[in-house]
Amino acid sequence: MKIKLFLLVITFLMTHTAFGASNKKYELSKFARVQICKMCHGGIYKQWENSMHSLAHVDPIYRKVSKTFLKGLTVAGEIEEAQSCVKCHTPIGFFTGYPTKTSDNEKDIPAIAKSGVQCDFCHTAIGHEHPYNNAMILDPGVIKRGPYKDAKASLHQTQYSKFHTESKICGTCHNVRHVAFDTKLESTYDEWLNGPYNSDDPALRVTCQGCHMHQRPGFPATGSTERPKNPGLAAVMGPKRKHVSTHYFVGANALIPGLHNSKLKVDMAKARLKNAATLSIDTSEIKKSILTIATKNTGAGHYLPTGLTNIRQMWLEIIIKNSKGKLIFSSGAVDKNGYLPKDTIIYNTVFGDGKGSKVVNIAKAKSILSDKRIPPKKSVKERINLTKGNYGKATISVRLLYRSASQKLIDQLFKDKKYVFPIIEMAQRSITVD
Ligand code: HEC
Ligand code: HEC
Ligand code: HEC
Ligand code: HEC
Ligand code: HEC
Numbered sequence: 001m002k003i004k005l006f007l008l009v010i011t012f013l014m015t016h017t018a019f020g021a022s023n024k025k026y027e028l029s030k031f032a033r034v035q036i037c038k039m040c041h042g043g044i045y046k047q048w049e050n051s052m053h054s055l056a057h058v059d060p061i062y063r064k065v066s067k068t069f070l071k072g073l074t075v076a077g078e079i080e081e082a083q084s085c086v087k088c089h090t091p092i093g094f095f096t097g098y099p100t101k102t103s104d105n106e107k108d109i110p111a112i113a114k115s116g117v118q119c120d121f122c123h124t125a126i127g128h129e130h131p132y133n134n135a136m137i138l139d140p141g142v143i144k145r146g147p148y149k150d151a152k153a154s155l156h157q158t159q160y161s162k163f164h165t166e167s168k169i170c171g172t173c174h175n176v177r178h179v180a181f182d183t184k185l186e187s188t189y190d191e192w193l194n195g196p197y198n199s200d201d202p203a204l205r206v207t208c209q210g211c212h213m214h215q216r217p218g219f220p221a222t223g224s225t226e227r228p229k230n231p232g233l234a235a236v237m238g239p240k241r242k243h244v245s246t247h248y249f250v251g252a253n254a255l256i257p258g259l260h261n262s263k264l265k266v267d268m269a270k271a272r273l274k275n276a277a278t279l280s281i282d283t284s285e286i287k288k289s290i291l292t293i294a295t296k297n298t299g300a301g302h303y304l305p306t307g308l309t310n311i312r313q314m315w316l317e318i319i320i321k322n323s324k325g326k327l328i329f330s331s332g333a334v335d336k337n338g339y340l341p342k343d344t345i346i347y348n349t350v351f352g353d354g355k356g357s358k359v360v361n362i363a364k365a366k367s368i369l370s371d372k373r374i375p376p377k378k379s380v381k382e383r384i385n386l387t388k389g390n391y392g393k394a395t396i397s398v399r400l401l402y403r404s405a406s407q408k409l410i411d412q413l414f415k416d417k418k419y420v421f422p423i424i425e426m427a428q429r430s431i432t433v434d
Helices: 003-015 034-040 044-049 062-067 076-083 091-095 111-115 188-193 208-212 261-275 406-413
Strands: 125-128 136-138 143-146 155-158 185-186 278-283 290-297 313-322 328-329 344-352 367-372 379-385 394-403 424-434
Touching: 034 044, 062 406, 091 111, 125 278, 125 344, 261 424, 278 424, 290 313, 290 394
Parallel strands: 143 155
Antiparallel strands: 125 136, 278 290, 290 379, 313 328, 313 344, 313 394, 344 367, 394 424
């Protein structure tokens, strides 16, 4: 009797305490590797290969950030947040029980989980509990869900899924909240949800897929460019389709795919950024030494920039020279290290520690101190006070620049300029005034 009770207690403890707790929801054996899908969906596989989704688990910036920032945390909520990263960056692993945290042993992570956000994670999805922190509901196995009502395959069954045609599926992960403090660390889906592209008018409505899964070389597919259908075959033995959704999943990252041999995706990220915004210069108050610059988000379906915007940098570089080429005014010009001057006009998010101080470490982010970004289809104006003086004819050159992370931060994380994020010119304007 005593032994039975003892065993019962042990079993209870194993299943109900941190010691034996598991997030295992599904059997690993029910998921198929990407190499299987590649056999018949070679075209889609090639697009997805080396995308930020396929690299989500191995991405060196993610790995370094999760190791460095999350070291030495002692506050319970901060530790909990630190352990949650794998949910989205290594989703099949997390959902099948291992890894449960970033510090788990790399050797013990199943090979399939290392392929990041992959085919069988998205295509066995049947819905989600809520649109944040990857609360996806899966039904792994022989049925693959997608946008076709009439698809027939031999190796697997198919099923039409409305969920796959909606922004919601992307919102499952593209809304990141601090697990303990509830701070909105990333809110791409909410930005889209509350923006003009989530319109009831079918002529104005554009989903995440409408831009990101129409994009391909030659078609940046933004809000300011055409987003034509992509006719072709979705599978080797399949029928010709009017539109096959592309799977490049290119955003703005012009470094990481290049480290994995995908110059194509780097070029696609640049093309996308070059079609995301416009600049205009207003010199009507120049006699009072005031310059106004307006930046408009013409291409992104969410804020510009979006995602992990406490490390992303989008800023204005303003250079004014007199007719002899002498520098009169400068703002936002990087120094020889690639660092930005303090007074740079930068569009980003700054997190706070709850006591009013700035924090870069997302595990410690208790509040949003400032959010200076540009909503979809909206403009933001900057009134700049120039140093007073009579300069005669002057040339004002303004550039909107972007890079995926502050170089200073990258240099703190890695030594010897190991990674240098390229600076991409999104828009440029230049005028001469008297
Ligand atoms: C991040 C989630 C995600 C990943 C990863 C993903 N897909 Fe998809 N896939 C989708 C969505 C969403 C659609 C439907 C888009 C629509 O119709 O709006 C789709 C559509 C498809 C279709 C239907 C035809 C088409 O192109 O519309 C096939 C086949 C397909 N995917 C195969 C794959 C394969 C193979 C992989 C891995 C190499 C993969 N997918 C990876 C989300 C994903
Ligand atoms: C033996 C070949 C073969 C393999 C292997 C294969 N598929 Fe398919 N799949 C097809 C064919 C054929 C279609 C039908 C295409 C069409 O109708 O345009 C299809 C359709 C699909 C669809 C569209 C379903 C719909 O109703 O919209 C998805 C999603 C899909 N496959 C995902 C996958 C995934 C994920 C894998 C790997 C786990 C995979 N497939 C492996 C042949 C295959
Ligand atoms: C399972 C979670 C998950 C789902 C579902 C998901 N994503 Fe992602 N996505 C990620 C993660 C994680 C990254 C970042 C990987 C990294 O940077 O290491 C990412 C990166 C991206 C990027 C590249 C961003 C850049 O910086 O260039 C784009 C674009 C993107 N996702 C679009 C989509 C779209 C569109 C959908 C819906 C069809 C979708 N995602 C669904 C997790 C997800
Ligand atoms: C109207 C077209 C459009 C729609 C709709 C759209 N995007 Fe984007 N997306 C863009 C453009 C253009 C960029 C590049 C500029 C930027 O970084 O914002 C981008 C960039 C991104 C990035 C990379 C951001 C960065 O700086 O790291 C992610 C992630 C992303 N999109 C996800 C999504 C998701 C998820 C949705 C749906 C909720 C979505 N997008 C809807 C056009 C669109
Ligand atoms: C709910 C899903 C989710 C969770 C949980 C999550 N991430 Fe991410 N992560 C994303 C998405 C989506 C992106 C891409 C957004 C973008 O492009 O800006 C991303 C991008 C990143 C990047 C940028 C990588 C690059 O190459 O630019 C870093 C770094 C990162 N995440 C670190 C973390 C850390 C550390 C944690 C845990 C504390 C974490 N993430 C938890 C979804 C998630």
